[in-house]
Amino acid sequence: MYGWLWRHLPGPAMVRVLILLALAVGIVVALFTVVFPAVAPLLPLDQNTLGDGS
Amino acid sequence: MSLAEAPPSAHRPGHARRGGSPGTRLLGVLGELLITAGVIVGLFVVWQVFWTDVEGSRAAASHIDSFEQSLPVSPEQPAVEQTGPPPTEPAPAPGETFATMFVPRWGADWQFPIAEGVARAGVLDAGFVGHYRATQMPGEIGNFALAGHRQSHAKPFYGVDRLETGDEIIVQTAQAWYVYRVTESYVVAPTDTDVLAPNPGDPTAEATERTITLTTCHPLWSTRERWIIHGVLDHWVDRADGQPAELIAMEEDG
Numbered sequence: 001m002y003g004w005l006w007r008h009l010p011g012p013a014m015v016r017v018l019i020l021l022a023l024a025v026g027i028v029v030a031l032f033t034v035v036f037p038a039v040a041p042l043l044p045l046d047q048n049t050l051g052d053g054s
Numbered sequence: 055m056s057l058a059e060a061p062p063s064a065h066r067p068g069h070a071r072r073g074g075s076p077g078t079r080l081l082g083v084l085g086e087l088l089i090t091a092g093v094i095v096g097l098f099v100v101w102q103v104f105w106t107d108v109e110g111s112r113a114a115a116s117h118i119d120s121f122e123q124s125l126p127v128s129p130e131q132p133a134v135e136q137t138g139p140p141p142t143e144p145a146p147a148p149g150e151t152f153a154t155m156f157v158p159r160w161g162a163d164w165q166f167p168i169a170e171g172v173a174r175a176g177v178l179d180a181g182f183v184g185h186y187r188a189t190q191m192p193g194e195i196g197n198f199a200l201a202g203h204r205q206s207h208a209k210p211f212y213g214v215d216r217l218e219t220g221d222e223i224i225v226q227t228a229q230a231w232y233v234y235r236v237t238e239s240y241v242v243a244p245t246d247t248d249v250l251a252p253n254p255g256d257p258t259a260e261a262t263e264r265t266i267t268l269t270t271c272h273p274l275w276s277t278r279e280r281w282i283i284h285g286v287l288d289h290w291v292d293r294a295d296g297q298p299a300e301l302i303a304m305e306e307d308g
Contacts, residue, residue, distance in 0.1 A: 001086045028097060036101045041174040045102065049172045049184075049201045050247050050269055050280055 102206050106179070110208025113181030117167035121151045125228055126293055133231070133296030135289040140193035140264075141229045146170040149177060152185075153192060155200075156224040158304040160213045168225070172201045179207050189250055189267075192225045192232045193290055196252035199267040204274065204281070211270035214239075214281050222300045223266055223285050231298045234266040234285035241272050241279050249282045263287075 009016040074082075146152040146169075153168040169177045172184035183202040190196035202210035217236050225232040242249055249269065252261035264287035272281040291298055 001083045003082075031094065031097055032101050032105060036098055037175075037179070039098075040102065040106075041179065044277055049178075049186075050242075050244060050250055 106206040107208055110179075110181045110203075110206075114166055114208050114210075115181075117151055117169075117181055118154055118165060121154060121167055125226075128226075128231070128293040129296050130302065131296040132299040132302055133291035135233075135299075136291060137289050140232065140287075140290040143191035143193060143227055143229065145191070146185075148187070149173070151182070153225050153227045155183065155226070156301060156304070157213070157217070157221070158224070158300060159217055159221045162304050162307065164213075166202070166208075166210045168200065178203060181208055183210050186250055190252065190261075192227055192266075193230065193264060193287060195264055196261040197250060197254055197265045197267055198225075199250045199269065201269045204270040204272070211268060211281075214268065214270050214283060217283055222288075222298075223268070223283075224298055224301055225266070228293070230290050230293055231301070232290045233288045233298045233300055234264075235288045236283055236285045238282075238284040240282055242282055244277070244280055246280070249280075249284075254284060 005020075006016060009019055011019075143152070148171045150170050151167050152170060154165055155168055156165050166183045167181070168185055169180075169182040170185050171177050171187050177184040178201060183200050186199040186201065189199040192198050204211050204214060217239060219236055219238075221236045223234040223236065225234070248254060248257040249267055251257035252265075253259050253263070254265060254267060266285045266287070268283040270281050271277045272279045289298075
């Protein structure tokens with residue numbers, strides 16, 4: 001998977017490393033700002049209300 | 055076979071395993087997927103434990119700022135303590151900021167905005183303490199019940215176990231300051247909604263006191279139970295008249 005990605009990225013090794021870093025940062029930002037906030041209320045991790053919470 | 059006899063490889067070392075049987079390659083992809091999943095779960099823990107506090111505190115500070123700018127001035131002088139019927143607070147819309155609260159026991163820096171409702175998105179996960187919509191408003195006879203996180207999302211009620219009987223809980227609205235004093239602290243099951251009743255001491259009886267209730271999760275890092283704090287209104291003060299002496303004392307102590 002990652003080997004395939006590495007082989008299909010253009011440019012010399014240094015450029016590929018930079019592209020991968022940018023990709024990783026983008027994915028982390030997407031996880032922190034969109035995915036995790038959307039998923040967290042569905043998980044029974046930090047509920048603190050009583051009853052059905054109304 | 056010694057190293058000297060090894061045939062020269064046409065591939066770079068990183069590509070050595072590129073061939074392999076389809077089964078081996080499938081296992082390789084599966085392994086990479088599992089490692090990726092592990093990293094994502096790790097990132098989720100970092101987000102939940104650390105990042106939600108950073109974002110929550112920032113959001114809380116900005117909610118307080120914009121709410122306080124909308125408030126009429128309250129001179130920084132001790133006001134006359136009133137024990138008669140307080141003003142009637144208008145019912146807020148869901149998600150609306152209608153108050154902030156102070157707890158001197160938790161330090162002079164501790165102040166949190168209170169919004170209507172206890173939804174996770176938009177209220178509890180957005181830097182607010184939430185007001186149970188079915189319960190009464192500040193100062194009203196009955197139960198002014200609030201929910202807040204004890205961990206993550208700026209953990210407003212983290213210090214709940216340090217509150218002692220007699221500690222002040224001060225609520226500020228556009229009309230008045232309400233000074234409650236803690237009377238009780240105990241743990242219940244998440245299903246025990248009697249603590250939100252207008253008269254939590256005797257849910258079947260009519261309310262006679264002006265109660266405040268804080269609810270948060272318990273034990274730490276668990277959601278098995280709920281920690282409950284009750285308090286009753288000690289007095290209130292008119293905003294135009296000044297501020298509660300307890301608040302001024304807290305700010306002077308730092």
